[in-house]
Amino acid sequence: MNPAFSVILFTTLTGASQGLFLALCGAETAARAGAIPMPDGHRFFALGSAVVVVLASLGLLASFFHLGRPKRAWRSAAMWRTSWLSREVIVLPAFIASSGLYGLAHYLGWRGTAIIGALGTVLCLALFVCTGMIYACIKFLQEWSTPLTVVNYFMLGIGSGFTLAAAFSALAAPDLAQAYAVTAALFTFIGLLTRSAALARNARLRPKSTLQTAIGVRHPRIVQKSQGFMGGSFNTREFFHGKSRFFLRQVKWGFLLFAFVVPLLLLLAAGRLPMILLPFAFLVQFVGLLAERWFFFAEANHPQNLYYQAIS
Amino acid sequence: MTQLALVIDLNVCVGCHACVTSCKEWNTSGQAGPLVDLHPYGKDPTGTFFNRVQTFEVGEFPHTETVHFPKSCLHCEDPPCVPVCPTGASYKRKEDGIVLVDYDKCIGCKYCAWACPYGVREIDEQRKEMTKCTLCVDRIYSEQLPKADRLPACVMACPTNARLFGDVHDPESEVSRAIQERGGYQLMPEWGTNPANHYLPRRKTEARFAQDQVVRADNPLKKDGKLPKPGVDEPSLDDATSW
Numbered sequence: 001m002n003p004a005f006s007v008i009l010f011t012t013l014t015g016a017s018q019g020l021f022l023a024l025c026g027a028e029t030a031a032r033a034g035a036i037p038m039p040d041g042h043r044f045f046a047l048g049s050a051v052v053v054v055l056a057s058l059g060l061l062a063s064f065f066h067l068g069r070p071k072r073a074w075r076s077a078a079m080w081r082t083s084w085l086s087r088e089v090i091v092l093p094a095f096i097a098s099s100g101l102y103g104l105a106h107y108l109g110w111r112g113t114a115i116i117g118a119l120g121t122v123l124c125l126a127l128f129v130c131t132g133m134i135y136a137c138i139k140f141l142q143e144w145s146t147p148l149t150v151v152n153y154f155m156l157g158i159g160s161g162f163t164l165a166a167a168f169s170a171l172a173a174p175d176l177a178q179a180y181a182v183t184a185a186l187f188t189f190i191g192l193l194t195r196s197a198a199l200a201r202n203a204r205l206r207p208k209s210t211l212q213t214a215i216g217v218r219h220p221r222i223v224q225k226s227q228g229f230m231g232g233s234f235n236t237r238e239f240f241h242g243k244s245r246f247f248l249r250q251v252k253w254g255f256l257l258f259a260f261v262v263p264l265l266l267l268l269a270a271g272r273l274p275m276i277l278l279p280f281a282f283l284v285q286f287v288g289l290l291a292e293r294w295f296f297f298a299e300a301n302h303p304q305n306l307y308y309q310a311i312s
Numbered sequence: 313m314t315q316l317a318l319v320i321d322l323n324v325c326v327g328c329h330a331c332v333t334s335c336k337e338w339n340t341s342g343q344a345g346p347l348v349d350l351h352p353y354g355k356d357p358t359g360t361f362f363n364r365v366q367t368f369e370v371g372e373f374p375h376t377e378t379v380h381f382p383k384s385c386l387h388c389e390d391p392p393c394v395p396v397c398p399t400g401a402s403y404k405r406k407e408d409g410i411v412l413v414d415y416d417k418c419i420g421c422k423y424c425a426w427a428c429p430y431g432v433r434e435i436d437e438q439r440k441e442m443t444k445c446t447l448c449v450d451r452i453y454s455e456q457l458p459k460a461d462r463l464p465a466c467v468m469a470c471p472t473n474a475r476l477f478g479d480v481h482d483p484e485s486e487v488s489r490a491i492q493e494r495g496g497y498q499l500m501p502e503w504g505t506n507p508a509n510h511y512l513p514r515r516k517t518e519a520r521f522a523q524d525q526v527v528r529a530d531n532p533l534k535k536d537g538k539l540p541k542p543g544v545d546e547p548s549l550d551d552a553t554s555w
Contacts, residue, residue: 001426068420068440075417076398085423086398137396140429140503208502209429211368215381216497216511219370225378228332228364231357234434238425303500304431307366307383 001141002241003297006065011131012160012289013059014092015153016282017052018124019161020168021099023183024048025117027165027176032114039173042106045113047172048165049103056096084137088130095123128154135296142205143300148198155191156259156292160285162187163263167282170275177278181270188267188285192260195292199252202299209303224309236308241298251295259288315389315409316447317480317508318464319487319496320382323515325474327365327380334469335363335384335445342450344415348438360434362445363466377514382475384466385432385445386499386507387411393424393433402442409481409508410449415441429503452477480508 024045031038039045064070079086098120105113132150139145162184169176211222227236241248266273266281339362340347349359363384370377387404391411394402401417402424404410413424413433420440425433433444448464451457461468467475478487487510490496496510 066421068422068435069418072399072417072419075401076419076421079395079398079400082395083398083423085396085421089398134423138392138427140392140500141426209500213500213502215368215379216499216513217368217370217379221370221372223369224366225369226367228329228366228383229361231359233358233361234425234437235431237358238422238435239431302426302431303429307431 001297001300001302002238003294004066006062008290008293008297009062010059010066011153012286012293013062014056014127014131015157015289016160016164016286017055017059017099018095018127019158019187020048020055020164021052021095021102021120021124021161022158023162023165023180024052024102025121026183027180028113028117036179037175039169039176042109044169044173044176046103046107048168049099049106051164051168052099053096053103056092056099060092060096084130084133088127088134091123091127091130095120095127098123125154128157135300140209140303141300142207143202144296146198146201148194148201151194152191152198155187155194156289159184159188159191160259160282160289163267163278163282163285166267166270167279170278174275177275178271181267181278185264185267188260188264192256192264195260196256207301207303209306211306211309214303214306224307226312227308227310230311235304239302239305239308243298248295248298251291251298255288255291255295257288258284259292260285263288313409313481314407314479315387315481315508316452316478317387317409317487317510318384318447318467319476319478319480319490319510319512321474321476321490321494321512322379322381323474323512324472325365325380325382325470326472327367327378328471329365330469330471331382331466331475332361332363332365334465336361338448338451338465339446344443344446344450345439347443348436350437358437360436360443362432362434362443379514382466383430383432384509385411385447386430386505386509387445387447389506389508390504392503392505393428396423396427398423408479410447411444412446412449413442413444415439415443418442429500429505430507447477480510 030036064073067073076086076089080090098116102113102116102120105116129150132153135144136146136149162180166177166180166184169180212218263281263285266277270278336347347360351357363382366381366383368379368381370379387410391404394404399417399419401414403412405412418441420435420442422435424442433442436443451465452462454462463477467477476487476490478485480487482488490512491510494512496512498507498510
């Protein structure tokens with residue numbers, strides 16, 4: 001596939017915002033259980049939720065740039081019975097609203113923050129499922145058609161969100177920064193494992209569709225001589241990234257380094273080094289995840305490309 | 313239940329692209345607006361087409377065959393592009409099985425194109441709406457056209473009659489018989505999309521001669537020499553009798 005920057009930005013931004021929301025709710029739950037001291041006042045949660053809302057809204061805004069007809073976007077809530085995209089369109093605003101309400105409840109000192117947090121958590125997890133399933137449900141995009149796709153949307157979102165929480169708390173609630181850094185390192189490490197599992201799986205994939213099944217001729221040697229036109233078309237633009245295998249390999253090692261290894265080292269060193277490294281860790285991880293998402297799209301080999309192997 | 317479809321005979325398709333141009337001509341002047349061409353005279357022209365003819369070479373020289381392969385929407389009976397559409401713009405008609413796009417509902421998210429393994433949906437780069445083969449739904453039911461012309465434009469244009477059009481659910485229809493009798497098949501059966509369009513395979517048409525067909529055993533020319541010539545005044549009946 002040809003990666004669309006709008007979708008890359010959308011999935012990474014909302015993923016991080018979802019992870020940050022889970023981190024906030026996690027901190028409140030842990031503080032209520034007495035595991036950690038309650039962050040002073042409600043300002044921490046209110047500000048954190050504001051960051052969640054801003055990031056998720058930026059993601060939503062980015063997603064509009066992927067639409068040809070953004071003014072009709074309201075229609076996309078219609079087919080929630082069959083379409084994961086439609087489900088996502090419903091769950092995302094609900095998640096933004098509930099995280100906004102969560103922050104507002106903390107800011108105004110309401111009592112029901114736990115209930116709002118629980119509701120937001122459910123929506124947040126549902127949003128991960130929707131985003132992952134949009135890709136995992138297309139069965140002939142074999143690179144995506146695996147539960148690992150959903151798992152990775154979970155883990156990378158939560159990992160980057162907790163890193164963001166560590167970075168945020170380094171500025172807003174330094175007492176929590178260390179705990180967040182450790183959990184962020186844990187989730188980032190799990191993310192590294194699940195993403196590597198997906199990479200290993202996809203490296204061994206054998207495409208089910210071949211030129212033989214594409215045109216229905218049973219002969220081992222078929223060569224395309226003409227795709228029927230010499231100019232470009234939607235088919236030649238949308239489904240191939242146009243980069244070399246070498247470039248793809250570079251991106252792969254690049255994102256493994258910047259989305260996982262470097263942030264992991266920075267997070268683990270958080271106790272010994274100045275706190276300013278935590279925001280830096282998030283920035284590095286976010287850039288790494290942009291590359292990861294680019295690779296995620298570029299790696300998917302659409303069977304329609306079988307029909308566009310030679311211009312003429 | 314009716315399922316309209318095309319059956320394309322690869323055995324007689326000569327790759328002339330008449331179906332491509334005819335499709336473009338009809339659909340670019342249709343009610344739904346033009347099939348846009350962007351900078352058609354510029355350096356990098358691009359355009360929307362519902363139908364393409366591609367060419368493949370099968371086998372190794374000198375034992376090769378050139379297969380011309382027309383490709384358009386297959387109007388799958390289980391179309392993967394329909395359930396993924398978030399707005400319901402992409403739909404399959406119950407009454408005749410045609411897969412269509414309601415342009416007014418399309419938001420141009422391209423998800424349906426991703427979900428089509430055949431790559432037969434193309435976004436209109438000007439209107440930013442998804443477009444695809446309509447099986448000439450505005451022709452085949454048109455009251456303005458004479459009955460004989462109520463066929464998809466590509467079918468009308470094909471000079472070798474490689475494109476058949478009809479109801480593949482009616483076992484007596486021309487298309488069903490062609491599929492049955494000439495081994496019609498579907499593309500990429502591995503994804504369970506069950507395309508309504510079928511393709512008829514290439515057939516070997518070799519002339520086979522036995523020796524006695526080339527040289528007739530009872531060749532009268534050879535017997536001529538042995539037979540006595542009838543006398544001029546004797547009755548004669550060519551070949552049958554010499555006397």
